[in-house]
Amino acid sequence: MTATGNTPSKDDDHADLKDRVVSAIIIGVIRVLTLLPYRIRVPVSGWVLAHVAGPLIGYRQRVRDNLGLIFPEMPDAEKERLARAVPNQIGRTLAELFSPRDLIKTAAxxxxxxxxxxxxxxxxxxxxxxxxxxxxxxxxxxxxxxxxxxxxxxxxxxxxxxxxxxxxxxxxxxxxxxxxxxxxxxxxxxxxxxxxxxxxxxxxxxxxxxxxxxxxxxxxxxxxxxxxxxxxxxxxxxxxxxxxxxxxxxxxxxxxxxxxxxxxxxxxxxxxxxxxxxxxxxxxxxxxxxxxxxxxxxx
Structure with missing residues (x-):
């Protein structure tokens, strides 16, 4: 049988399930991190993205690739430093965006x-x-x-x-x-x-x-x-x-x-x-x- 009208297809069901599962995982990680005090939460989030999540999702290599394009003469040691420092900054920023009350206090x-x-x-x-x-x-x-x-x-x-x-x-x-x-x-x-x-x-x-x-x-x-x-x-x-x-x-x-x-x-x-x-x-x-x-x- 094929899906007709507004009847959900198996692909729709699969996409909806994936959406709920992935969203639950991401939100769960964020909620766990918010249990930490803000001044600890921010650097911990940076460390996690720099040393755990970042390498898995290819962030380090993408940083190296972009730096290689723009700064071909940059020493490899500096590229490696930035390949870790950039995801660290991203992780910190994400922690701040998901901590709006603390972000508002910081902004003040x-x-x-x-x-x-x-x-x-x-x-x-x-x-x-x-x-x-x-x-x-x-x-x-x-x-x-x-x-x-x-x-x-x-x-x-x-x-x-x-x-x-x-x-x-x-x-x-x-x-x-x-x-x-x-x-x-x-x-x-x-x-x-x-x-x-x-x-x-x-x-x-x-x-x-x-x-x-x-x-x-x-x-x-x-x-x-x-x-x-x-x-x-x-x-x-x-x-x-x-x-x-x-x-x-x-x-x-x-x-x-x-x-x-x-x-x-x-x-x-x-x-x-x-x-x-x-x-x-x-x-x-x-x-x-x-x-x-x-x-x-x-x-």
Whole structure:
């Protein structure tokens, strides 16, 4: 017999079972880790991803591959150090994202620096839309929490996780830092644009490969990058501001850096300026960027 109408197929049942099992395992691990005090939980999560989970899922090799492409002259010893340090940072960030109350407390004690601080405050006072742009660097949600606590209305765009059960858990955690949150897609983009047009602030990440993006440069190599942040800034006269939650040497505290707004020009020039800004931050803190990304797929 074949499935007809809305009758679930065996493949649907299998996918649903896999979703529930995988989601339960991931959520279970996270809940066990939350039994630890926060200042222990964060480094332990980093160690687990660096030394246990990371090697199993290929993170170390992906870091080595990306570093080999971008820095062919980098000594092997440094590549190996970063192959461990990068997953460690990822594990720490995940622990923080799933510990929203502790993240909010950390953000409340986080200093805010940079040449763009006055500019975004002037824009907020004037009711001018603001687009905050960062990458998978440090902890990007610290920026959102810091500014929300300072009175900014900040909406975030997020991508749905592959497993529904885990996605619901994830959204429930990041929503505790602040709302609204917009799901990437046509409906979410529409809601986000309406929120931005009302004079609010949105937070975006632009460092993932976008096959329909512009062939811009990142570390001297072609990296297809979405132009949407710059296009929105031009369309709604919004301030376009690079910003970063930079992890400090103690591994659990941060500094939020708000850079000068990017001048309005062509979407390509504005987005290239965002790539250049992120590149400078990564060069200063190599282990804090997500070097496991397939950022240069075309190569």
């Amino acid at each position: 004690q986080t200093p805010v620096t940079g040449a763009g601080v006055a500019a975004i405050e002037d824009a907020r006072q004037a009711g001018r839309p603001i687009i905050l742009v960062s990458g998978h660097f440090g902890n990007y949600d610290v920026v959102r929490s810091v500014l929300i606590q300072r009175g900014y209305q900040v909406g975030g765009l997020y991508r749905a996780m592959n497993y529904r059960g885990f996605n619901d858990f994830y959204v429930s955690r990041i929503a505790q830092v602040g709302t609204p949150l917009f799901l990437r897609g046509r409906r979410g983009m529409g809601e986000m644009v309406k929120f931005l047009k009302s004079g609010n602030t949105i937070a975006l990440l632009i460092d993932q490969h976008m096959s329909a993006g512009a062939p811009l440069k990142f570390f001297g190599h072609t990296a297809y990058t979405a132009l949407s942040a710059a296009e929105l800034a031009l369309r709604y006269n919004a301030l376009l501001v690079p910003c970063y939650g930079v992890r400090q040497p103690d591994g659990v505290s941060f500094e939020v850096v708000i850079e000068d707004p990017v001048p309005h020009g062509t979407p390509e020039d504005m987005t290239q300026a965002l790539n250049d800004s992120l590149e400078r931050q990564v060069c200063a803190h190599m282990e804090q960027w997500l070097w496991v990304h397939r950022r240069w797929k075309s190569q």
